[in-house]
Amino acid sequence: MSAPSSTSDQGQTPRDGRDVRWAAHRVARRRELVDATVRAIRTHGAGVGMEEIAAQAGTSKTVIYRHLGDRHGVYLAVCESVDARILAEIEQATASSGGFATTAEVNLPRILGAVIDSYLRLVERDPEVYRFVVRRPDVTLPDDLPASDPVTGLSGRIADNLTHLLAQLQPDDAHTQGRNRALAWALVGMVKESADRWLENPDGLTRTDLARHLAAFAHTGLAGHGELPTSDGSAPHPRRR
Numbered sequence: 501m502s503a504p505s506s507t508s509d510q511g512q513t514p515r516d517g518r519d520v521r522w523a524a525h526r527v528a529r530r531r532e533l534v535d536a537t538v539r540a541i542r543t544h545g546a547g548v549g550m551e552e553i554a555a556q557a558g559t560s561k562t563v564i565y566r567h568l569g570d571r572h573g574v575y576l577a578v579c580e581s582v583d584a585r586i587l588a589e590i591e592q593a594t595a596s597s598g599g600f601a602t603t604a605e606v607n608l609p610r611i612l613g614a615v616i617d618s619y620l621r622l623v624e625r626d627p628e629v630y631r632f633v634v635r636r637p638d639v640t641l642p643d644d645l646p647a648s649d650p651v652t653g654l655s656g657r658i659a660d661n662l663t664h665l666l667a668q669l670q671p672d673d674a675h676t677q678g679r680n681r682a683l684a685w686a687l688v689g690m691v692k693e694s695a696d697r698w699l700e701n702p703d704g705l706t707r708t709d710l711a712r713h714l715a716a717f718a719h720t721g722l723a724g725h726g727e728l729p730t731s732d733g734s735a736p737h738p739r740r741r
């Protein structure tokens with residue numbers, strides 16, 4: 501009696517080892533091409549062309565299209581790479597500044613400063629890559645862009661982190677959840693707009709100083725967070741001390 505197939509019990513078609521190796525090759529090749537695209541952006545600026553990307557990768561435009569798709573596909577691939585870098589740096593900065601504590605020991609100024617500075621570091625280190633991401637290439641965009649816009653998606657994930665932080669400052673209930681998320685989005689918008697303007701005209705302001713000023717401004721605005729009367733005049737939820 502022959503041994504049963506390891507895949508037949510699962511009702512799945514067995515995968516050929518070559519398929520697995522080819523899939524791994526495609527992932528690695530895609531990563532290589534994205535890295536080459538980023539280098540091309542650094543060299544030629546945010547308006548880099550497909551010919552320049554292909555030259556940087558040492559291949560043809562046909563290969564770029566095969567692995568990354570059209571120019572919009574290239575844009576999405578670069579955004580995905582930048583997205584991962586920013587979120588990883590924000591998580592690292594948050595952890596090194598005390599993390600999202602579960603008690604009143606949250607150091608809001610320090611965490612705000614770390615999160616803001618981690619975002620600004622990308623702007624300072626890779627200004628053309630940043631411009632490439634926030635200024636979408638001139639291509640025909642899909643009809644569902646609002647749902648798939650990578651810039652909005654990244655902002656949303658940063659806002660999620662900040663919402664979680666604000667939830668540590670007062671009870672996390674139906675009364676505060678919506679407000680926390682609105683304030684988190686306000687912080688994201690403030691930092692993004694400030695970063696965009698600073699990139700165009702630093703006016704003698706260093707990244708460290710900008711991060712410090714924005715963190716101080718944000719903390720001042722949040723100092724009364726949860727202490728203002730509600731719309732119906734009732735007492736607000738007390739802040740955690």
